[in-house]
Amino acid sequence: MKLLVIEDSQRLLRSLGRGLKKTGYAVDLVADGADGLDYARFNDYDVIVLDLMLPGMDGLTILRKLRAMGKQTHILILSAKDQVEDRIRGLQLGADDYMIKPFSFEELCARLGTLVRRQYKAKNPEINLGAGVRVNTATKLVERNGSAVNLTPAEYALLECLALNRGKVISKEKLLQAIHDSDSYAGPNVVEVLICNLRKKIGGAGEDCVVRTRRGYGYVVD
Amino acid sequence: MLLFAGAIGGFVLHARLVHEFDRALEAKARALIAVTSREGRRVDIDFRSESMPEFAKEEADDIEVQQDKEENNEEEETGYFEIFLQDGTVIRRSPSLERDDLPLRLDSSKEAAFRNVKLPDGRRGRLVQIAFEPRVEPLKTEVQEPLDEDQVELPASVDEQSLRLLLVVARDRERLDALLNSVYLTLAALTALLLGAIGLLVHRSIHRGFRPIEAINTQITRIGPATLEARVDLASSPTELATIVTALNGLLERIESGFARERKFSSDVAHELRTPVAELRAACEVGAKWPDDPAAIQNFFGDIREIALQMERIVTTLLMLTRCDAGTATVERKTVPLAGLVVQCWERMVEKAGKKGLRFRSRVDPAVTVKTDRDKLEMIVQNLLENAVAHSVPETLIDCECAFVDSRVDLTLANEAANLTPEDLRHVFDRFWQKDRARSAQDRFGLGLSIVKALADLLGIGLRVNLRESSRFEVCLSFSAENGRAASGLTRATIEGVPDGGREVARSV
Numbered sequence: 001m002k003l004l005v006i007e008d009s010q011r012l013l014r015s016l017g018r019g020l021k022k023t024g025y026a027v028d029l030v031a032d033g034a035d036g037l038d039y040a041r042f043n044d045y046d047v048i049v050l051d052l053m054l055p056g057m058d059g060l061t062i063l064r065k066l067r068a069m070g071k072q073t074h075i076l077i078l079s080a081k082d083q084v085e086d087r088i089r090g091l092q093l094g095a096d097d098y099m100i101k102p103f104s105f106e107e108l109c110a111r112l113g114t115l116v117r118r119q120y121k122a123k124n125p126e127i128n129l130g131a132g133v134r135v136n137t138a139t140k141l142v143e144r145n146g147s148a149v150n151l152t153p154a155e156y157a158l159l160e161c162l163a164l165n166r167g168k169v170i171s172k173e174k175l176l177q178a179i180h181d182s183d184s185y186a187g188p189n190v191v192e193v194l195i196c197n198l199r200k201k202i203g204g205a206g207e208d209c210v211v212r213t214r215r216g217y218g219y220v221v222d
Numbered sequence: 223m224l225l226f227a228g229a230i231g232g233f234v235l236h237a238r239l240v241h242e243f244d245r246a247l248e249a250k251a252r253a254l255i256a257v258t259s260r261e262g263r264r265v266d267i268d269f270r271s272e273s274m275p276e277f278a279k280e281e282a283d284d285i286e287v288q289q290d291k292e293e294n295n296e297e298e299e300t301g302y303f304e305i306f307l308q309d310g311t312v313i314r315r316s317p318s319l320e321r322d323d324l325p326l327r328l329d330s331s332k333e334a335a336f337r338n339v340k341l342p343d344g345r346r347g348r349l350v351q352i353a354f355e356p357r358v359e360p361l362k363t364e365v366q367e368p369l370d371e372d373q374v375e376l377p378a379s380v381d382e383q384s385l386r387l388l389l390v391v392a393r394d395r396e397r398l399d400a401l402l403n404s405v406y407l408t409l410a411a412l413t414a415l416l417l418g419a420i421g422l423l424v425h426r427s428i429h430r431g432f433r434p435i436e437a438i439n440t441q442i443t444r445i446g447p448a449t450l451e452a453r454v455d456l457a458s459s460p461t462e463l464a465t466i467v468t469a470l471n472g473l474l475e476r477i478e479s480g481f482a483r484e485r486k487f488s489s490d491v492a493h494e495l496r497t498p499v500a501e502l503r504a505a506c507e508v509g510a511k512w513p514d515d516p517a518a519i520q521n522f523f524g525d526i527r528e529i530a531l532q533m534e535r536i537v538t539t540l541l542m543l544t545r546c547d548a549g550t551a552t553v554e555r556k557t558v559p560l561a562g563l564v565v566q567c568w569e570r571m572v573e574k575a576g577k578k579g580l581r582f583r584s585r586v587d588p589a590v591t592v593k594t595d596r597d598k599l600e601m602i603v604q605n606l607l608e609n610a611v612a613h614s615v616p617e618t619l620i621d622c623e624c625a626f627v628d629s630r631v632d633l634t635l636a637n638e639a640a641n642l643t644p645e646d647l648r649h650v651f652d653r654f655w656q657k658d659r660a661r662s663a664q665d666r667f668g669l670g671l672s673i674v675k676a677l678a679d680l681l682g683i684g685l686r687v688n689l690r691e692s693s694r695f696e697v698c699l700s701f702s703a704e705n706g707r708a709a710s711g712l713t714r715a716t717i718e719g720v721p722d723g724g725r726e727v728a729r730s731v
Contacts, residue, residue: 009497009500011501011525011528011529012500012501014521014522015501015504015507015509015522016504016508018508018512018515018518019504019508019511019512022508022511022512080493080496080500081493082493082496100496101496101499101500102496102502102503102504103503104503104507105503105504105507105511
């Protein structure tokens with residue numbers, strides 16, 4: 001899952017970037033409003049975390065422009081503005097959620113998880129992939145036959161992306177976008193390595209494997 | 223007052239009634255005097271019970287007549303009279319007295335003298351005593367006729383030529399007392415009624431009079447922190463209260479303005495602290511959740527220290543502002559050389575200014591001194607220089623010069639400020655005001671010029687801002703000897719000893 005965080009505080013960007021990446025998201029971090037709008041326009045994100053008071057362009061203008069150009073990306077406003085009018089204005093302009101600074105990192109993750117699930121119309125955070133494999137998108141835990149499977153953030157992000165798009169073939173490029181930020185130079189072979197590791201950890205091979213390869217197209221979870 | 227008036231009324235009525243009673247008593251006495259005459263040595267008292275029945279003896283068997291009188295409320299008052307010689311010898315008494323006597327004072331005054339007495343039948347009565355000389359009748363015959371029942375022979379010791387008799391007439395005063403009592407009772411009842419009526423009227427009048435005040439009170443009671451924009455309705459208030467209502471509305475306006483300022487200040491403080499607190503919390507939570515990366519943790523600690531220092535600066539500045547506002551900041555005046563102070567402050571800014579390619583020129587004569595609080599003036603100059611460095615267009619000049627205008631010394635600091643408008647000049651001293659609405663500068667909070675203004679006010683230094691040629695921002699500190707209560711005056715010797723224009727000191731970075 002890929003996030004864009006537009007926030008002018010460098011210190012907050014550092015903390016959020018590290019925390020969200022550790023949680024399993026691919027995160028793009030931008031400190032300027034105008035740059036943030038460009039990132040949002042030319043990339044596909046699952047959720048955009050948007051501050052309101054930004055240099056270059058304020059958050060509400062970014063929001064208005066994105067909605068005007070038809071971008072349906074879920075947007076969570078993260079602002080120090082705590083007045084009800086500010087919240088109402090943000091939500092009326094098309095934001096999907098509003099959080100006031102200071103905030104709990106856990107709560108931010110929970111809200112982001114909700115917006116991601118809403119993106120894929122999956123209300124139940126627990127997804128049963130068959131063969132005894134279950135993915136919980138709220139707790140970011142994977143179980144196989146009742147036992148926890150220890151996945152790296154990148155492996156989990158890959159599995160979650162496939163699980164939320166169950167039945168759809170996802171290309172290597174799309175998977176790469178979901179697990180790495182836009183400035184990453186990683187190539188498609190990284191996806192192959194991660195899929196290989198994932199199959200080893202959640203088990204199954206050949207016809208019994210949860211993650212199947214559609215040769216020439218990508219990967220799919222049936 | 224009413225009670226006093228009632229008492230006076232009662233007294234006057236009492237006197238009047240007693241006077242009338244006395245006049246009636248005196249009239250009876252005069253009637254008796256009129257029927258008393260002397261013929262030789264005989265005194266003839268032509269008294270007839272029929273004409274003066276009150277002096278007649280009460281007949282015990284006349285009960286029916288008495289009852290009739292009582293039923294018809296025609297009770298006849300009982301009267302008594304007694305006529306004495308000057309030595310107190312009784313010569314005639316009314317039949318009603320039988321054998322009793324009326325009290326006598328041996329006083330030969332012809333004036334009627336009244337007093338209260340106890341009557342022979344034990345009742346209270348009123349008495350009049352008059353001395354008189356009986357009318358002299360000529361002797362009808364030479365031959366002495368036998369005395370009839372109305373005639374009295376004078377004793378031999380009494381000289382008939384100088385005869386003076388003492389008449390005492392008394393009557394009971396029960397009806398007078400009853401009348402007086404009823405008058406008193408009526409007066410008391412009237413007074414009580416009037417008092418009650420007045421009390422009721424006063425209560426109603428006061429209640430009615432206080433109604434506008436109660437209405438104002440109700441309006442004021444409804445005003446709370448959330449409804450400070452409300453005002454007391456002047457149109458519905460009586461003219462007498464217009465001044466108070468106007469004063470109250472003025473007070474409410476000042477309170478509302480104060481509240482608005484405090485609310486904005488609190489909101490600004492809260493907002494200014496939200497971002498560093500959010501940074502602090504995020505760094506702590508993320509660092510605690512993934513403590514496995516020492517380099518990242520080290521960065522977080524660095525961030526946390528920076529945040530702590532930033533918050534410390536905010537708190538210190540706010541405390542200083544509060545002390546200046548409350549007038550509790552101490553001022554220690556001493557002679558301060560301006561040029562040295564400016565250079566010292568600039569030296570702290572050299573590194574930052576160097577990064578922006580800024581140059582600095584000071585044209586302050588080293589001989590110029592002002593008498594003020596050195597530390598606080600240093601804070602003022604330091605803040606102005608920090609502000610100039612932070613907002614100057616890169617590769618431009620920051621200019622500091624000193625000029626003499628009348629009896630003042632003006633220290634002016636000028637820099638090139640992009641995007642500043644004349645409208646902004648009205649807000650530059652507002653707390654937490656920043657031209658950059660994103661407030662992205664993490665080391666500035668919009669308090670620099672606020673603290674400059676607060677300190678300048680405290681020290682009595684004049685402060686002006688100007689925008690010249692659309693982008694040249696000037697701040698002028700004006701030191702004057704006649705600068706109010708907290709004047710930071712120049713020493714006269716210093717003013718006189720400084721040549722015009724000062725000496726140019728150029729520094730560049």
